[in-house]
Amino acid sequence: MNELxxxxxxxxxxxxTDRVTPDLLASVEKGQWPGALxxxxxENGLTLPLVAEAKGGAGGTWxxxxxxxxxxxxxAVPLPLAETIVAAWLLAESGLEVPAGPLTLAPVHRDERxxxxxxxxxxxxxxxxxxxPWGRAARHVVVVAEAEARPHVALVAAGDVRVTExxxxxxxxxxxxxxxxxxxxxAAPIGARVSPDAVWFYGALARSAxxxxxxxxxxxQATRYATERRQFGKPIGxxxxxQWQLAILGEQAAAAGTAAAHAFRAADRGDPAFEIAVAKxxxxxxxxxxxxxxxxxxxxIGFTYEHALQFMTRxxxxxxxxxxxxxxxxxxxxxxxxxxxxxxxxxxLTAR
Amino acid sequence: MAxxxxxxxLCELPPAAEALRAEVRAFLRAELGDLPPVRRARSWGGWDRxxxxxxxxxxxxxxxxxxxxxxxxxxxxERYVVxxxxxxxERYVVLExxxxxxxxxxxxxxxxxxxxxxxxxxxxxxxxxxxxxxIARGELAFAIGMSEPDSGSDLxxxxxxxxxxxxxYRVNGTKVWTxxxxxxxxxxxxxxxxxxxxxxxxxxxxxxVDAKSPGITLSPIIDLRGSHHFxxxxxxxxxxxxxxxxxxxxxxxxxxTAELAFxxxxxxxxxxxxxxxxxxxxxxxxxxxxxxAATVGRLVAHLATLRQMSLSVAGMLEAGQNPNLEAALVKxxxxxxxQEIPEVVHALLGVEPTIDTGSDLQxxxxxxxxxxxxxxxxxxxxxILRGIIARGLGLR
Numbered sequence: 001m002n003e004l005x006x007x008x009x010x011x012x013x014x015x016x017t018d019r020v021t022p023d024l025l026a027s028v029e030k031g032q033w034p035g036a037l038x039x040x041x042x043e044n045g046l047t048l049p050l051v052a053e054a055k056g057g058a059g060g061t062w063x064x065x066x067x068x069x070x071x072x073x074x075x076a077v078p079l080p081l082a083e084t085i086v087a088a089w090l091l092a093e094s095g096l097e098v099p100a101g102p103l104t105l106a107p108v109h110r111d112e113r114x115x116x117x118x119x120x121x122x123x124x125x126x127x128x129x130x131x132x133p134w135g136r137a138a139r140h141v142v143v144v145a146e147a148e149a150r151p152h153v154a155l156v157a158a159g160d161v162r163v164t165e166x167x168x169x170x171x172x173x174x175x176x177x178x179x180x181x182x183x184x185x186x187a188a189p190i191g192a193r194v195s196p197d198a199v200w201f202y203g204a205l206a207r208s209a210x211x212x213x214x215x216x217x218x219x220x221q222a223t224r225y226a227t228e229r230r231q232f233g234k235p236i237g238x239x240x241x242x243q244w245q246l247a248i249l250g251e252q253a254a255a256a257g258t259a260a261a262h263a264f265r266a267a268d269r270g271d272p273a274f275e276i277a278v279a280k281x282x283x284x285x286x287x288x289x290x291x292x293x294x295x296x297x298x299x300x301i302g303f304t305y306e307h308a309l310q311f312m313t314r315x316x317x318x319x320x321x322x323x324x325x326x327x328x329x330x331x332x333x334x335x336x337x338x339x340x341x342x343x344x345x346x347x348x349l350t351a352r
Numbered sequence: 353m354a355x356x357x358x359x360x361x362l363c364e365l366p367p368a369a370e371a372l373r374a375e376v377r378a379f380l381r382a383e384l385g386d387l388p389p390v391r392r393a394r395s396w397g398g399w400d401r402x403x404x405x406x407x408x409x410x411x412x413x414x415x416x417x418x419x420x421x422x423x424x425x426x427x428x429x430e431r432y433v434v435x436x437x438x439x440x441x442e443r444y445v446v447l448e449x450x451x452x453x454x455x456x457x458x459x460x461x462x463x464x465x466x467x468x469x470x471x472x473x474x475x476x477x478x479x480x481x482x483x484x485x486x487i488a489r490g491e492l493a494f495a496i497g498m499s500e501p502d503s504g505s506d507l508x509x510x511x512x513x514x515x516x517x518x519x520x521y522r523v524n525g526t527k528v529w530t531x532x533x534x535x536x537x538x539x540x541x542x543x544x545x546x547x548x549x550x551x552x553x554x555x556x557x558x559x560x561v562d563a564k565s566p567g568i569t570l571s572p573i574i575d576l577r578g579s580h581h582f583x584x585x586x587x588x589x590x591x592x593x594x595x596x597x598x599x600x601x602x603x604x605x606x607x608x609t610a611e612l613a614f615x616x617x618x619x620x621x622x623x624x625x626x627x628x629x630x631x632x633x634x635x636x637x638x639x640x641x642x643x644x645a646a647t648v649g650r651l652v653a654h655l656a657t658l659r660q661m662s663l664s665v666a667g668m669l670e671a672g673q674n675p676n677l678e679a680a681l682v683k684x685x686x687x688x689x690x691q692e693i694p695e696v697v698h699a700l701l702g703v704e705p706t707i708d709t710g711s712d713l714q715x716x717x718x719x720x721x722x723x724x725x726x727x728x729x730x731x732x733x734x735x736i737l738r739g740i741i742a743r744g745l746g747l748r
Contacts, residue, residue, distance in 0.1 A: 223745050243742035250741055251685050254358040254678075258664065259657040261362050274656075281653035326650070331642055334649030342634035346452045346626075349656055350373065 004060070008067045011044055016075035022308045028078035029171040033137055038079055038102060047081065050089035051098050057088070062267035065089075069206050070260065073213030073319075076311045078172070080104050080134035082206035087142035090198060093191030094153040101139030105199045106132045106177055108323065114179060116147035116154055116187060123147070123184035125156055128176065133322075135175030136163045143179075144190060144199055151196040154187035168318035170311070193270065201276050203323035205263055208279040211287045211319050212260040214312050215253035218294040221309060222246060225298055242297060249293040252286035259283050266352065274352055277333040284320035284329075291316045358681060358744070362660060363667030369445045376449040379410065384453055390715040392454025393627040393723075396620050397581065399535065400456035401493070407457070408490025413464045415443040417472055421480050422488030440670040444619065444663065451623040458532060463487040466614040467494040467540050470558070474599040474607050479560065483538075497527040497541030497561065497585060498608065505736050507542075508552045508605060512587060514543035514559065520593040521545070521559070523567070526586050533583040534570050536563055542608055545601050556604030560596040567591065577722045609676075615731045617665050617679035622658040622686030624727055625693035628720050629655070631713040632697050647700050654689050658682065680732070680740040687727040687734065694721040 019037050028034055041047060049065040051057025058064065065085050072081045080102045087103035106129035107114060114127035125145060135141070141156045162178040190196060223246055226237030236242050263279035266272035291313040295302050302309040320326065340348060383403065391398065407413050414422040415438035450457050468487045471479050486492040503510045512525025523543060533539060539561045546555030561568070567590030573582035599607050629651055636644040661682045668675035694705075697717055704710070705718035728734040742748055 219745070223747065226747065237742075237747040240739075243745075243747050244738050246745055246747060247684070247738035247741035250358055250745055251681050254360055254681055255657050255661065255685060257358075258360045258362070258660045259653070261360075262657070262660045265362055277649070278653040278656045281650055282657045285650075285653075327646055330649035330653065331646040332649065333652055334640060334645030334647065337648055337652050338633055338636060338640045338645060339638050341638060342630045345630055345633060345652070349652075349659060350448070352656065 005064055005067050008046075008049075008064060009071065012046065012068055012071035015040060015044060015046075016071060016077055020075045020077050022311065025076060025078055025308070025311045034078055037077075041077075041079060041081060042100070047084045048088050048098060049085060051092045055092060055098060057092070057098070062264045066209055066261060066264035069209040070213040070216075070257075073210030073315075074217045076170075076214070076217075076315055080138060082210060083133050083138075083203075086199075086202045086206055087140075089202070090142055090144070090153050090191075090194065091155065093194050094188045095191070096153060096155060096186050096188050099140050099155070099185075102134065102137055103140050103142055104132055104134050104138035105203065106135075106141055106143045108132060108199060108203060110197070110200055110324075114143050114145040116145040116152050116184070118147075119181075123154060123187045125154055125179040125182045125184050128178050130176045131166065131168075131174045131322075132177050134173045135161075135177050136165055136173050140185065141177060144196060147187070151190045152187050153190050153194075155185040156182050157185055168322070170314040170318050172315070172318070200323055201273065202267075204280045204329070205267060205272070205276050207319045207323055208256075208260045208263060208276070208283045211283045211316055212253070212256040214316050214319070215249075215256045215283075215286055215290045217312050218290050218309075219246075219250050219253045221312075222249060222294045222297045225302075229299075236297075245293045245297055249290050249297075252290045252293075256283040256286040256290075262352075274333070274336070274348070277329045277336075280324060280329040281326045281333065284326040287316040287320045358678060360661050360664040360678065361667065363441070363663040363670075365441055365445065365663070366439070369439070369442045372442050373445045373449060376412070376446055377453075379406075380449065380453040380455060384455060387454060388715075389454075389627045389631050389712040390719050393625070393716045393719050394456070395451055395454060395624045395627075396457050396461045398454070398456030399458040399532065401459045401490075403456050404460040404490035404493075406490070407460060408488055411438075411488075412446045413460050413490050414468050414484060414488035415446065416440050417468065417484060417488065421472070421484035440666055444666040448619045448623070448659075448662075451620055452626060454627055459493045459535075460487070460490050461620075462496060462532075462536075463492055463494040465618060466496070466611045467538075469614050470540060470598065470607065470611050471560075473610065474558075474603070476595070478595060479598070483560070492538065493532065493536040495530050495533040495536040495539040495563070495583075497530055497533075497539045499527065499529045501526055501528055505733050507608070508556070510542060510544060510556070512541075512543050513547075514545050514557060514592065516545075517591065520591055520595075521597070523559075523561075523587040523590045523592055526584060528573065528582070528584050530583045530585050531581050533563060533585050534572065534580070539563055539585070540598065540611075542604050545604075553605045555602055556608070557601045558598040558604045558607050559592050560598060561590070561592055562596075565590050565592070575726075577719075612732060613674070613676045613679055616683045616737075617669060617675060619659075619662050621683040621731070622655075622662060622689055624687075624690040625720050625724070626655075628693050628697060628713075628716045631716050632693075632700075635701065635713050644700060647696060651689075651693065651696065658686050658689060662686070677740060677744040680737040680744075683732065684728075684734055684737040684741070690727045691724045694724055 048057035049060040053059035069082045084103040087105050088098045091098050160182040164176040166174050168174045259279040259282040263275040266275035500510050514521040514523045545557040567588050569586045571584045572580045665675045705721050706714040
């Protein structure tokens with residue numbers, strides 16, 4: 001790991017360990033916006049790793065972004081941080097200015113389409129996008145929409161969007177946004193290096209890293225609990241039945257971390273479709289297994305709201321289904337592998 | 353907040369390794385031609401001395417060993433070795449290509465993977481001079497004598513005794529599950545040279561044993577498929593000369609632990625069922641239905657991730673680190689994956705597994721269904737590996 005990433009890793013770990021407490025998470029779930037946390041994240045330059053330094057960003061790579069996004073998952077950071085990182089990258093890649101404040105992305109469903117049309121000297125946006133992460137909290141929404149027969153990236157201010165609030169299992173905002181001929185701050189044809197379904201792909205990429213981080217948390221938390229909780233006169237972690245479960249959890253977390261890191265490396269090389277599919281399938285599967293084991297090891301206390309475990313497991317159960325579940329990605333991956341023929345598998349694998 | 357989870361840094365293969373891959377593929381195409389899938393499914397179980405000698409001539413055995421121990425075939429090696437030994441990553445590429453092609457590598461696999469490295473690390477200079485060049489030429493096959501009738505996972509409880517005798521040791525006892533002992537030249541065996549019931553990890557010593565020594569009786573152990581690769585090896589006053597002891601008396605446990613790390617760290621621990629996955633993809637065709645596509649995609653996601661994890665372990669070895677823990681973890685995940693493939697193929701296709709009739713897929717399924725139980729036994733059982741992982745988590 002290079003020096004910048006080590007430094008970045010230290011910054012996020014310190015910041016999130018200090019600030020993202022169970023009390024903060026509970027207050028956000030009641031509807032409080034963690035403004036001070038957002039400001040600290042922005043001040044530390046964590047929101048724009050993929051934006052050039054000349055444009056106010058960190059001028060980094062997906063590998064650098066990975067450190068931040070993974071840590072945001074590990075600490076269940078209740079902010080649209082991953083969304084802002086991807087949205088800012090989309091803007092910058094398409095030659096648009098990146099505004100300050102939290103951003104989100106729309107549409108996040110493959111079957112939803114927004115339409116961009118010229119109005120006077122500018123643009124207007126129409127359509128509805130559901131399940132938009134942190135829709136109500138974003139100061140701007142970055143959308144991909146069709147205009148003049150080509151995909152465009154457009155920026156819409158929060159005040160011009162009608163929001164119907166909804167949420168995922170972790171009570172993170174997943175809102176319906178209605179763009180009723182909404183004015184557009186800026187728009188441009190999507191960057192040449194970006195595919196039209198970038199929101200879907202890079203959203204899946206981000207969730208993979210968040211889940212990999214969440215699994216790391218589960219390993220540490222469940223292991224610590226198993227060494228502290230005593231039954232039958234000894235720590236439950238002294239029992240082989242528990243050790244076996246935690247070994248499997250450790251394996252799943254390690255597989256998830258590797259798959260996510262591999263996908264981010266591919267994003268830096270360009271053309272990461274294969275690795276993103278691999279990551280979303282493998283990490284999503286690990287998330288389900290890991291959440292189940294962590295709960296079993298924690299016993300009844302882990303099933304309470306009072307215990308912090310649920311902040312992570314509810315996120316994992318939601319994140320694995322967002323931007324395509326394992327089934328969708330596995331079928332997509334399977335079709336692309338099958339299309340190359342049986343003898344194409346090994347050459348494909350070794351080329352990645 | 354959380355204890356450190358296991359770290360698998362991604363490993364980048366250097367251009368030299370990728371250049372080597374093309375050479376290896378060309379060699380394999382020429383050597384193996386249209387080897388049927390059921391033969392490829394033997395993975396590193398296929399035995400062919402001639403093939404091993406060809407590998408040796410290419411410089412693909414003992415690749416990372418110092419030239420002075422494997423370098424006397426300079427003329428054949430020079431095309432491939434330019435002024436330095438090969439890196440562990442170049443070796444990794446050769447191994448994974450061999451496994452992916454199902455090449456018959458068994459006659460040199462054990463010596464290349466663990467016997468040679470063991471001698472390099474703990475052997476005498478005379479032992480290295482005597483054995484390593486022949487191993488690197490693909491001419492010496494090794495077996496491993498560890499397990500005994502009453503000592504499997506509890507390896508430290510072995511009872512085969514090596515007692516001092518003039519000029520060496522007299523050995524009495526029995527080894528079991530000794531793969532390929534009946535066609536190997538030497539065995540590296542673990543014997544008890546000192547007995548103290550309270551300290552069973554002490555008093556163990558490793559020896560090089562000439563498989564043709566008097567006092568050694570081999571008898572086959574037939575596996576569930578009816579085939580012979582295991583053996584029972586009985587020692588009755590078998591003599592092992594002093595100069596074939598490996599390391600100091602009593603150092604055997606430490607050496608065996610290091611050896612098992614070599615044994616667990618390679619790509620052979622997740623690729624054993626690759627031939628069946630390839631046949632599955634052939635069977636579902638280029639435009640599979642949703643369920644078949646999702647089944648293939650899921651397996652490929654596991655495969656691609658395991659390869660990156662396995663490469664990461666190779667990178668740690670290359671960097672001189674000790675990846676014992678990570679190797680145990682990849683082996684447990686990898687063998688689960690290898691065992692799952694026949695189950696998944698059965699669930700998806702429902703075809704009958706066969707022995708030597710029916711389609712390539714059916715035969716490969718038949719072979720792997722029956723061979724799969726061994727995957728999580730050989731080289732350290734699943735239970736032992738999970739114990740190692742639990743220790744890594746601080747639970748032991």
